Ligand code: SF4
């Protein structure tokens with residue numbers, strides 16, 4: 054190992070991972086900040102392309118390096134990665150160089166032809182983002198029409214014979230009640246459901262207070278994962294829920310800078326895709342000697358891999374499995390990094406936030422970068438909930454159409 | 470299993486790590502941690518040895534542990550990390 058000169062004697066696998074590996078296990082690479090959507094909770098504040106975006110040749114060089122480091126697969130995202138005109142070329146290039154690809158997309162460019170191509174390649178996994186099992190819930194955060202787009206993409210993939218697409222859901226207060234519906238939707242498309250945690254990262258910081266699951270919903274999610282989670286992927290993102298009792302399967306640790314990292318569209322390397330902030334910037338692969346160099350020698354990563362204290366969490370009986378939760382979630386809600394997670398299921402995060410709020414000591418770190426579109430566009434989500442006045446129409450009946458001619462329009466005779 | 474010829478699956482790559490190795494299957498995209506260097510040595514030896522037992526011996530695994538290793542190997546077989554070899558001793 055090149056990382057720690059005095060590496061302690063190996064213990065459990067988790068302890069090994071906390072000390073870092075020579076190459077990441079879970080590498081996310083955001084190819085572009087450009088996106089045709091403007092999701093309210095976008096972790097990377099995407100929208101506009103960054104003019105410094107890596108060129109095709111620079112991207113190929115990154116792939117060559119990943120091959121040498123035996124990074125077996127990358128999670129490609131964005132922005133909307135398929136917006137890059139060389140996206141399909143880079144996909145092929147990676148696969149040809151023994152770097153498997155999982156890419157996340159909103160589905161807008163998964164045409165029947167692209168679906169055919171995807172079905173014909175091995176080593177490629179497709180994740181369609183969907184944040185509501187119904188258009189109403191999904192489009193609320195992802196923008197009008199985005200539900201139909203995602204479902205069309207899933208349909209195209211299924212029709213082309215693509216096996217086992219993923220439906221990737223960020224769990225929110227609005228959709229936790231739809232877990233069974235999501236599962237049914239996945240089954241309908243022969244897809245696998247993937248549930249991940251909402252973090253207050255990027256634009257997610259602005260809406261976190263409104264979108265993050267309520268304490269009783271966290272319990273609901275935990276119970277659902279325990280009962281039905283067997284074929285559901287979670288990206289190991291809910292390990293803070295381990296403090297409800299039994300840990301969920303998977304890696305129970307924050308892998309930031311240890312086994313996880315992010316390469317952003319301009320080649321900046323961050324500790325984690327949810328930590329795009331100067332505080333978690335390890336270096337740039339163009340100016341700091343390549344990705345391997347940054348991964349193995351950056352000051353920040355060295356620090357993250359050194360033994361950490363549990364801070365206020367060290368006394369907690371669940372620290373072994375919860376490990377204080379998510380670093381990014383703490384940072385972007387203004388909590389200390391060595392204390393409890395804002396969604397600590399023992400309630401310590403909430404009380405810590407309350408205390409900070411009351412004393413006026415809660416400062417939410419300002420974003421270091423933002424690629425959101427400057428003005429509103431037609432794809433922007435409108436986060437208003439439209440409901441009917443209950444005194445006008447019985448809630449179960451659709452509104453009577455203005456051009457309905459029957460004198461009995463809107464009248465449902467009581468059953469006998 | 471101990472007397473059968475086995476091998477690492479052709480779509481699996483191993484990445485050495487201080488604790489052992491990461492095994493990645495490009496086909497089914499399963500990532501597995503081989504948590505002991507001895508297990509990595511066994512897995513690598515499978516294809517070169519006439520049967521699993523010889524691979525265990527070649528990797529220096531004491532006989533008392535053969536059954537436990539066979540269990541671990543059976544686990545790897547479930548996700549096609551290793552597979553039975555039909556053609557007998559590898560060339
Ligand atoms: S910061 Fe949060 S999202 Fe990132 S690796 Fe750690 S736990 Fe996971």
Ligand code: SF4
Nearest residue numbers: 296366369375394397
């Ligand atoms: S106090 Fe810390 S370790 Fe304990 S459950 Fe809360 S976040 Fe997890």
